[in-house]
Amino acid sequence: MHTQDRDTRLAEAVALRERGDREEARDRLVALTADHPDDPEIAYQTAWAHDVLGLEAQAVPYYEKALATEGLGTEDRRGALLGLGSTYRTLGRYEDAVTTLRRGTEEFPDDxxxxxxxxMALYNTGRHHDSTRLLLRLLAETSEDPEVRRYRAALTYYAEDLDRVEG
Incomplete structure (x- = not known):
């Protein structure tokens, strides 16, 4: 297969997904994956096509393949880590979700x-303290709510030790 043919077919399938023709997009991406089994970008798009149809278990091997090799662009890698981690969580594979999403936050700390x-995955594993700490930090760092911004320093301070008692 020529690169141009691959690129055209991939662009058409992604456009179908974006227009809401999700089943047709998935069918085309599965066929494209068969022709290009080692292509991480195609694997990622195929995973995404399954995910948006609620076919999470079928999406996993495509996500894993996309992340297993080099060649995925930065934004696609970020999306694949989020997609795989979220999908693991949805499937009840909480430790796999934590591992994948932690890797994502290490690679993309500003996401x-x-x-x-x-x-959410930390919560599902019973690590409620870690989950709440992370959410409080995220809230403090990203909220535009004036009242949250007013207490940003306190939220950040207490996020480190929710059980802290001053006294």
């Missing part, structure tokens, strides 16, 4: 969505 999904 609040990765942090929020990590907080």
């Amino acid at each position: 609040g969505a990765l942090g929020a999904f990590l907080a």
